[in-house]
Amino acid sequence: MSDTTPLRVIFLADTRPGHYHIAQGVIAALARLRPVDVTRIEVKRKWIVPTRWLRARINADSFYPPRMLRMAYRIDADTLPEADLVVSAGGETHMPNICVTRLLDVPNIFCGSLLRGLEPDNFSLIISSYERDEGSDKHLVVLKPSSIDPDELGRPATVPRYGPDNLPKTLGLLVGGQAGSFRYRDSEWAALLAFVAAVSKSWGTRC
Template identity: 40%
Template sequence: MRDVLKILLFADNRPGHVQLAEGVIAAISHCRPVDVLRVDVARSVLFPNRLLARLLTTAINKKWLLSVAYNVDVNRLEGRELIVSSGGNTLGANILAARLLGAVNIFYGSLRQFDPLDIALALTSYEHHTTHPNIVAALKPSSLDPDEFPAYTSVDEVPRTLGVLIGGDGSGLFYTQEDWIGLLNFCQCFHDAFASKFIVANSRRTPHKTSDLIAQFAARNGAFVEFIDVRTAGPGTLPPLFAQSEVVLASADSSSMVSEAIWLRRPTLALYPMNGRLEHAEAVYRAQLVTKGHLAEISIEDLTPRSVLTHLTALTPMRNNPRQSLADLLRKRLPTLFGDLPSS
C-alpha cells in the first residue's frame, strides 16, 4: 500500500471555502491514503493580499511572515507534503507554507495578485480565468461521494421528494421576504398537485426572519415539509437532504449550494429573486453549467408546477462520478503526488 500522504489544510472562517478544500482532499483520498492536519488561519489586516504578494518576491523571512501575518506556529507543519486551501485569506499562507516545507500546493479559487508559478495547481470554476498552465477549470468540489447517494440521471416523472436549499443575499442578488413567501407558496401548490414532499434547508446566510418563516411553514405542514434548520442542526446536515431528494431547487446566490447539488448528480434548478443581478463571473459560471445541461434557472415569481417540471425534465445530470474525474485531473497534473499508482 502506498505511504500515507501528509496534507496541510489551511481553513478560514468560511465553511464554503473549507468544503472546497476538503473536496479536493477527498478526491486525492480516492487514490491514496491521507493524513490531514487542519490549521485555522486569520490573515492580519496589516497584511493585505497585495502586500503579501509583493513581499513574496523579496528575501523576507518566510517563517516570520507566516507567523505574524497568519499567527501560524510553523513548527506544527513539519513533514507536510501537500498544502490545500481555498479562499483569499488562506492564499498567502498556502504559498508561504509550500515554500518553507518544499511541499506541493493546491488552491481552489482566484489567485488575485499572486504569481501562478507559486501554486503547483490552481483550480477555478471560471473557465475564463485559466490564463496560465497552472490554472485549470473544475467544478466546485464537495467532500461527499456521489456514488454513496442514489443516482437520478433524469426526471422522467414527477419527483416524489424535492430538496430546497435556501441562502440569502449574495453574489449581487437580493431576496425579499416576498420572494421566500412566493417559494413556500410554490411548495404548497406543487404538493397540492402531486402530493410530493419537500426537504428544506437554510444556511448561515439566511436571515433569521426568513428562517423563522420557513420554520412556521414547516410546523403547519409537517405532513409534507421537513425543515433542516442550520441554527439548531449545525453544519454538515445536508447529506440526508441529498440522499432523499430526487431533484434540488437552490437559491441562486450560493454557487457552492448549486455546485454541490450538481456534484451529487441531482437535476438542479437555481432560483432567482426579483431584485439584483448575478455578478459577471458567477453569471459566466452558471451559463457554463446551463450549457452542459446540468442546471436550469428560473425566477421565483415564475415558479409553477408546470414550469418547474418543464425545466427539470430538460436537464441531463452528470453520469460519471465528478470525484473520480477530479482525482484523474489531479493525477495527470501532479503525478508526483501519486507516483507509481496505475492510471484509471
C-alpha cells in the same frame, strides 16, 4: 515513496464552509488514490494586516515565510509538521499557502481565483471552475470538488423523470445570497419570488 505510504498533507482552512469543503474534496480525491495523513490548520488573518502589504511582501526579495506566518496569521512556523503537500481554498489562504510551501519546499494546490498581483507560478496546481482559466498550464478547470462520494449515498431503484406529463408535487429552491463582489438589487429578489409564485400556480406545485 510507495503508494501505501500516507501522503502527509497540510490542510489550511479558513472559516468559510464554501471554501474548506472544496479543499476537503481535493483531499478526498487523493485519499481514493492512496492513504493520506492530514494536519488541519485554521487560517485567521489579523484584521490590521492589509492584503496589499501581504502581496507586496510575497513578491519581495526579502520575503521570509516564518515572519509573515507569525505576524499576519499567528502561525508558529516551528510547529508545522513535515509534509508532502499543502492544500487550501479561498482568498484568505493564498498567502499562508505560499508561505508554508516555500518554507517546507513541497508542492501545493490552491482552489479558487488568484488575487491580482499573484502569479500562477506560486502554486503547483490551481483548481478552478471558471472557463477563463482554460489553457493555463497551472490550472485544472473542473466542477468544484466535493468530499461526498455519490456512490456511497445510495440511489433509488427507480428515478422519476419530471416533465410536462409528470409535474413535481414539491420543489426545493436553494438560493445564494450576497457574497464577495456580488450584490443583488431588490428588483431581482422580487423577480425571483414572482417566478416562484408563477411556477407554483401554473404547475400546482408546492415550493
